[in-house]
Amino acid sequence: MYEKMSKDIKIIAEICSNHNNDINRCYKLIDKAKEIGCYAIKFQLFKLDQLFHSSFIKSNKLNKLKKRELNLDYLPKISKHCKKKKIKFGCTPFDLESVDLLAPYVDFFKISSYEILWENLLKKIITKKKEILISTGMSNEKEVNNIIKIIKKVNHKTKFSFLHCVSAYPAQIKECNLNSIPYLKKISKTDVGWSDHTVNSLLIYKLYRDFNVRLFELHFDLDGKGWEFKESEHCWLPNQISELLYFIKNERIIEGKYHKKPSKSELKEKLFRADPADGLRPLKKVRGFE
Secondary structure, three states, X not given: OOOOOOOOOEEEEEOOOOOOOOHHHHHHHHHHHHHOXXXXXXXXXXXXXXXXXXXXXXXXXXXXXXXXXXXXXXHHHHHHHHHHHOOEEEEEEOOHHHHHHHOOOOXXXXXXXXXXXXXXHHHHHHHXXXXXXXXXXXXXXXXXXXXXXXXXXXXXXXOEEEEEOOOOOOOOHHHOOOOHHHHHHHHHOOOEEEEEOOOOHHHHHHHHHHOOOOEEEEEEOOOOOOHHHHHOOOOEOHHHHHHHHHHHHOHHHHHOOOOOOOOHHHHHHHOOOOOOOOOOOOOHHHHOOO
């Protein structure tokens, strides 16, 4: 059985290309994300010829990525299934047209770290009046402040959150710079989450406990057979997320109370301590004589 999520934590299962362009696999990913208690599931919508310059595609033999484009016919089906399962549906658009295609179906938009400089994309997403999550990988102070400025100018009522992340796959712990989170909170005056590329439970727990982070985006695969999972080391499997959530949920129970006395499970074992009179186990009263 999978451990249900702590009520004050929200995990977004980022599918990326782990859907393998199979609608039934999409459904299974949604179902599993819901089963382990994820708040939302997120896909990516890109078209190869609008993601890279044509000369770069040819020189780097990127045509293989064409098969990873999410089938547009899946959008209403994914949306319907998410509503049925009562899990939020979000998506990252990588071109202006995709914003319009997604708007009728998604509960929120996500802006990738790689698109953070593209002001027209952000402005168009703002007009859809949906919640926006913005990854800040590779960005600096000036770029983050520019995002805030644009949001306030276009529609100051826009609900948005930053996700601190490191755009490396996988990301090294020594480069995570978690102290960027309180800084981002201060300048944005909004909640700041974490988009993970480490697959490190200890790091997630530290963010939860010491940095008061409650929103996490975790790259998610069903069974280790997803396209992205097989090519990288930054995707979580269901049991890994479940174990993480189990620990967070049971943290206070694990800590216990400020005293020293035997636990309930130790009470029987107390009788089998060495008797102080002769050093033999069990105690004399258990042996049947005083």
